[in-house]
Amino acid sequence: MVLRPPEPVPARFWTRYAAWSLDAACLLPGVWLLGAGPLRAALHQAGSAVRALSAVMGRLLEAALAQGQAPTALALTWVSDPQLLAAIQQLESALFTLLLLPPALYALLAGVWTVAFEASPWQATPGKRALGLRVASTSGQPLTPGQALKRFLAAGLSWLSLNLGHAMAAFAPYLALHDRISQTRVLATAPALPGWARLWLGLQLAGGLLAALWLYQWLQTAMQAALDARLGGF
DSSP states (O other), X not given: OOOOOOOOEEOOHHHHHHHHHHHHHHHHHHHHHHHHHHHHHHHHHHHHHHHHHHXXXXXXXXXHHHHTOOHHXXXXXXXXXXXXXXXXXXXXHHHHHHHHHHHHHHHHHHHHHHXXXXXXXXXXXXXXXXXXXXXXXXXXOOOOHHHXXXXXXXXXXXXXXXXXXXXXXXXXXXXXXXXXXXTEEEEESOSSOOHHHHHHHHHHHHHHHHHHHHHHHHHHHHHHHHXXXXXXXX
16 A cells, blocks of 8 residues: 655644744854954944044033023033934944844845745755645646745745734634735645744743843843942032
């Protein structure tokens, strides 16, 4: 008796997310290697700008208190002070780099990665292949490079929709927004997540909670330090 391979089924949301996160873990070192120099410079620039802002605002506040300035006069002084404006511009430039460069580099690398692998005989990125997924057209045929590129570009709409486009894959017929636009689908050999993938998702959840806790404590410490420094100057 010949055993037939299981019939592919539409991939569920968490399986697709686990596959995406595996691919992202592979791409992030490349993002860091390409952006390390500009990101380090931007971090240094942001730190300098924050220190300059603190010093200038402290000086202006002390002068306002000594002269008994009204709040409106203090506000007018702030918006016209050249040192304060220069520090704000420096901080804006640094934040622009820090916030936009990593996603831009990731999108570039992910585009090459995704199109090359999904249009290959694998029909899947390494993350998808590790979970037994493959991408096909709605007729079940492998994707051409043009179809794979169209699917990747359409995925931008799923991101721009604040991930609502991705969330559509959590409900039948388990198609994300970019699946519908590109007329493709993600198929799985089994609907359930394997144990190691569940552990991978659990580690991400724990890491996210720890990162949020660290950020909260860092902000609390930084605000208290700034308050103590200002009070110590009076």
